[in-house]
Amino acid sequence: MKKLTQVLKISFILFICLIQPGCLEKEYPNGELKIFCWGEYLSDGTANSLNVIEAFEKETGVKVSVFSTFDSNEQMYAKLKYGSVEYDLIFPSEYMISRLIDENMIQKINIKSLKNYSGVMQSCKGSVLGYDPTDEYSVPYTWGTVGLVYNVPLVEELTGQKASEVVKGWSALWDKRLEKEIFMFINSRDSFAIAEKLLNFSLNTTNLDEINQAAALLKAQKPLVQAYIMDQIFDKMANNEGAITPAYAGDILTMMRENENLAYCFPEEGSNMFVDGMCIPKNAQNVENAHKFIDFLCREDIATENANFISYSTAISGAWENLCEEIKYSEIAYPPENIKQKCEIHKYLPKQINTHIEEIWTQIKN
Amino acid sequence: MNRFSLKFLPYGLFMILFTLIPFLMIIWFSFTNESCGLTFENILKIGNYWGVIARSLAFALAATIICLVISYPFACFITKFSKLTQKLLIILIMLPMWTNLLLRTYAWMTILEKNGLINNFLKTLGLPQLRMINTPGAVILGMVYDFLPFMIIPIYTTISKIDKNLIEAGNDLGANSLQTFRRIILPLSVPGIVSGVSMVFVPATSTFIISQMLGGGSNALVGDLIESQFMGSTYNPWLGSALSFVLMIIIALIMAITRKFDKTETEALLN
Numbered sequence: 001m002k003k004l005t006q007v008l009k010i011s012f013i014l015f016i017c018l019i020q021p022g023c024l025e026k027e028y029p030n031g032e033l034k035i036f037c038w039g040e041y042l043s044d045g046t047a048n049s050l051n052v053i054e055a056f057e058k059e060t061g062v063k064v065s066v067f068s069t070f071d072s073n074e075q076m077y078a079k080l081k082y083g084s085v086e087y088d089l090i091f092p093s094e095y096m097i098s099r100l101i102d103e104n105m106i107q108k109i110n111i112k113s114l115k116n117y118s119g120v121m122q123s124c125k126g127s128v129l130g131y132d133p134t135d136e137y138s139v140p141y142t143w144g145t146v147g148l149v150y151n152v153p154l155v156e157e158l159t160g161q162k163a164s165e166v167v168k169g170w171s172a173l174w175d176k177r178l179e180k181e182i183f184m185f186i187n188s189r190d191s192f193a194i195a196e197k198l199l200n201f202s203l204n205t206t207n208l209d210e211i212n213q214a215a216a217l218l219k220a221q222k223p224l225v226q227a228y229i230m231d232q233i234f235d236k237m238a239n240n241e242g243a244i245t246p247a248y249a250g251d252i253l254t255m256m257r258e259n260e261n262l263a264y265c266f267p268e269e270g271s272n273m274f275v276d277g278m279c280i281p282k283n284a285q286n287v288e289n290a291h292k293f294i295d296f297l298c299r300e301d302i303a304t305e306n307a308n309f310i311s312y313s314t315a316i317s318g319a320w321e322n323l324c325e326e327i328k329y330s331e332i333a334y335p336p337e338n339i340k341q342k343c344e345i346h347k348y349l350p351k352q353i354n355t356h357i358e359e360i361w362t363q364i365k366n
Numbered sequence: 367m368n369r370f371s372l373k374f375l376p377y378g379l380f381m382i383l384f385t386l387i388p389f390l391m392i393i394w395f396s397f398t399n400e401s402c403g404l405t406f407e408n409i410l411k412i413g414n415y416w417g418v419i420a421r422s423l424a425f426a427l428a429a430t431i432i433c434l435v436i437s438y439p440f441a442c443f444i445t446k447f448s449k450l451t452q453k454l455l456i457i458l459i460m461l462p463m464w465t466n467l468l469l470r471t472y473a474w475m476t477i478l479e480k481n482g483l484i485n486n487f488l489k490t491l492g493l494p495q496l497r498m499i500n501t502p503g504a505v506i507l508g509m510v511y512d513f514l515p516f517m518i519i520p521i522y523t524t525i526s527k528i529d530k531n532l533i534e535a536g537n538d539l540g541a542n543s544l545q546t547f548r549r550i551i552l553p554l555s556v557p558g559i560v561s562g563v564s565m566v567f568v569p570a571t572s573t574f575i576i577s578q579m580l581g582g583g584s585n586a587l588v589g590d591l592i593e594s595q596f597m598g599s600t601y602n603p604w605l606g607s608a609l610s611f612v613l614m615i616i617i618a619l620i621m622a623i624t625r626k627f628d629k630t631e632t633e634a635l636l637n
Contacts, residue, residue, distance in 0.1 A: 078601035186583050227500045227582030358600040366418050366586050
């Protein structure tokens with residue numbers, strides 16, 4: 001009997017410890033933070049980099065209790081709206097920020113409380129690009145453009161021409177000589193943007209006739225495409241599995257580092273520029289800690305670490321100064337003004353247009 | 367009666383909570399829209415995706431037939447060994463199943479790729495290279511590899527349980543080995559074949575990831591379509607539920623027909 005009471009006592013204490021956060025974790029006196037972020041989007045300590053999350057925990061005494069990742073804005077939106085976890089900090093792209101503001105799903109950020117906000121590049125801000133007109137709902141984290149990356153020897157072998165003459169713009173993705181050596185984005189928005197740019201339409205067109213023309217073009221491309229993929233593209237291009245693919249600038253730099261046969265092309269027809277920001281959802285429970293994290297990522301040294309690690313272009317002007325040479329002077333990551341001028345950002349499209357595009361995209365792919 | 371129902375209670379609760387309620391929710395979602403109104407819109411929309419459903423059924427059928435052709439002789443072959451060797455062989459068959467499905471499929475990707483294992487081997491031999499990755503064949507191969515143990519094991523179990531006396535009796539009565547096989551072993555192993563077929567066909571029809579990794583995103587199966595309605599860029603759980611519901615009905619019908627067919631077949635073979 002005595003033994004039994006002992007056991008009960010111990011289990012009671014353990015139980016109390018479990019339901020009372022902090023009893024076992026004295027290290028983190030300042031509460032917790034739940035982050036929902038793109039995959040591989042923060043420097044994580046591998047390959048001699050800084051582990052940004054650990055550095056943040058040590059410095060602020062805030063425990064990052066949840067760190068989940070997503071690979072598309074729409075997936076993030078679905079989890080945010082219908083999921084059971086309440087996140088404190090999310091990293092949506094510009095058109096998704098507009099949508100979240102529109103649907104009243106994110107809250108205003110107290111910009112004045114951010115000590116490092118002054119370093120944020122003017123050209124990335126919502127008020128300049130239009131996705132967050134008052135700059136109150138988001139703080140830019142990274143930006144970039146969509147470009148083409150191709151395998152020089154493979155393209156030359158298949159076409160018998162100099163690769164830089166074959167690949168000048170999006171039309172190379174429709175080149176019959178590269179049949180079954182072409183990769184394409186698996187998500188509808190990026191794929192339609194390519195077809196729309198090729199047809200000289202806006203990538204935010206809501207004109208059904210223009211959308212259907214783009215769809216017809218994508219359908220004609222299908223027999224030439226080897227695969228519609230997203231994250232697997234790194235391995236595929238590194239192993240010479242295909243000749244050409246569209247990709248995000250940051251990813252292109254990563255791929256080119258792994259395979260010296262690869263070259264970059266900014267499409268002559270123009271392209272898409274994107275900005276990924278940081279936002280705080282309406283139902284966040286640790287708003288103060290979310291502010292701390294945003295401020296932390298805006299700090300120059302931390303932004304440098306992140307930008308060096310993920311290769312995406314930083315939105316913090318001071319961070320650029322200290323980047324490694326390879327990225328700092330790369331025209332892929334930091335294109336000159338005339339190239340930026342040829343880029344358009346995604347806007348949030350009306351719901352019925354979005355659904356229409358999704359449906360025809362599913363049918364095209366299959 | 368009371369004692370029986372009390373014992374049944376935990377299982378009953380479990381089934382209600384995790385089988386019945388989710389099933390009813392799928393039906394509910396299939397016939398409603400975002401604003402909770404009743405609608406047939408989701409079911410009608412499936413018309414756009416018949417191609418994908420037909421492809422899933424065709425691929426699953428092909429994979430099932432290939433699995434059966436490989437498994438049956440193999441299962442017979444295993445029963446010829448000593449008990450200990452049999453156990454060892456069965457463990458070897460189960461071994462790949464202890465690895466994650468994603469990992470196994472990923473391995474096939476590197477084997478089948480243009481610069482993968484097979485093509486590199488062909489290259490060193492000076493033979494022409496093959497295009498294997500991102501084709502329907504690669505998807506079916508992935509299915510066969512992933513689901514093969516589910517076919518071998520039930521067939522092996524039924525064959526190893528056949529009473530040896532029956533075979534001896536057959537031999538005593540002058541049956542040659544072909545007759546023994548056709549009149550005794552085959553009919554008695556039909557239950558194993560039926561459960562093997564359903565254990566391969568059903569998961570193969572609704573599988574996902576395999577086609578994404580080996581089929582290049584353009585050989586999508588209904589499982590991928592359903593996944594993208596819940597997890598992917600097209601968030602539409604109503605259409606996803608409707609697809610799952612229709613798929614369930616199709617599979618149930620096919621299974622019912624198979625079972626009926628096999629019942630009459632067994633009787634015909636035994637008579």
